[in-house]
Amino acid sequence: MERAAVIVAIDGPSGTGKSSTSKAVAAQLGLSYLDTGAQYRAITWWMVNNGIDTDDPTAIAAVAGKPEIVSGTDPSAPGISVDGTDVAGPIRTQEVTSKVSAVSAVPEVRARITELQRSIAAAAENGIVVEGRDIGTTVLPDADLKIFLTASPEARAARRSGELKGADLHTTREALLKRDAADSSRKTSPLAKAGDAVEVDTSDLTLQQVIECVVTLVEEKQAGK
Numbered sequence: 535m536e537r538a539a540v541i542v543a544i545d546g547p548s549g550t551g552k553s554s555t556s557k558a559v560a561a562q563l564g565l566s567y568l569d570t571g572a573q574y575r576a577i578t579w580w581m582v583n584n585g586i587d588t589d590d591p592t593a594i595a596a597v598a599g600k601p602e603i604v605s606g607t608d609p610s611a612p613g614i615s616v617d618g619t620d621v622a623g624p625i626r627t628q629e630v631t632s633k634v635s636a637v638s639a640v641p642e643v644r645a646r647i648t649e650l651q652r653s654i655a656a657a658a659e660n661g662i663v664v665e666g667r668d669i670g671t672t673v674l675p676d677a678d679l680k681i682f683l684t685a686s687p688e689a690r691a692a693r694r695s696g697e698l699k700g701a702d703l704h705t706t707r708e709a710l711l712k713r714d715a716a717d718s719s720r721k722t723s724p725l726a727k728a729g730d731a732v733e734v735d736t737s738d739l740t741l742q743q744v745i746e747c748v749v750t751l752v753e754e755k756q757a758g759k
């Protein structure tokens with residue numbers, strides 16, 4: 535039986551499991567996948583690389599339309615490039631991580647990236663899992679299923695410092711909470727749970743349990759479409 539294309543929005547703060555869950559769910563169900571955080575990281579990388587002062591919203595706004603960002607949507611190899619350069623590695627540096635909240639708070643940046651996200655979602659013939667901070671509230675308010683992942687700061691910091699081998703837990707926790715606070719308090723499209731999103735606290739769940747939970751929710755939606 536042909537399945538209807540389903541659009542899934544997964545939002546939440548850093549380290550709640552959005553990327554790992556979204557990729558696995560998309561792969562398991564044959565859907566496309568979009569990492570919107572990678573797009574904000576990519577535009578931030580471009581700003582840094584081009585000497586733009588990331589503390590100057592006017593300077594950022596003036597050039598927000600310049601970089602050409604191309605996102606891969608295959609969950610097993612997503613990939614991201616800026617003006618033809620593969621930036622999958624460089625967008626994960628600490629410098630980019632520390633500047634991404636300031637760049638992504640600029641309305642001109644958000645307008646540009648949001649438009650790109652909507653066109654990618656519209657082109658996904660078999661459906662798509664889109665993960666970020668404002669997907670269910672702003673980017674795709676008509677998504678078929680909205681999930682909001684949460685987890686305690688302790689669990690999130692432990693997961694992140696596990697990734698950044700040897701990183702101090704306290705420093706990781708503080709940096710993560712600072713970024714969440716900035717992302718939640720910005721004026722334009724802050725990190726927020728949509729009223730109709732299903733909240734899943736992943737603190738005491740394994741990644742496999744979270745994946746199974748989301749797969750079940752998607753399959754229920756598909757069955758009802």
Ligand SMILES: Nc1ncnc2c1ncn2[C@@H]1O[C@H](COP(=O)(O)OP(=O)(O)O)[C@@H](O)[C@H]1O
Nearest residue numbers: 548549550551552553554693697736739740741
């Ligand atoms: N439920 C979980 N239990 C334990 N570790 C997890 C869980 N979910 C994700 N992780 C791990 O935590 C880290 C951050 O997950 P990630 O998916 O990148 O989160 P986010 O995209 O929300 O920032 C990864 O190393 C991932 O493997």
Ligand SMILES: Nc1ccn([C@H]2C[C@H](O)[C@@H](COP(=O)(O)OP(=O)(O)O)O2)c(=O)n1
Nearest residue numbers: 548549570571572574634638666667668717
């Ligand atoms: N939809 C989105 C996605 C990410 N952002 C911004 C805010 C986030 O701190 C950064 C980086 O997002 P990313 O998902 O890569 O962050 P993690 O380190 O995985 O938590 O991008 C956003 O403003 N809107």
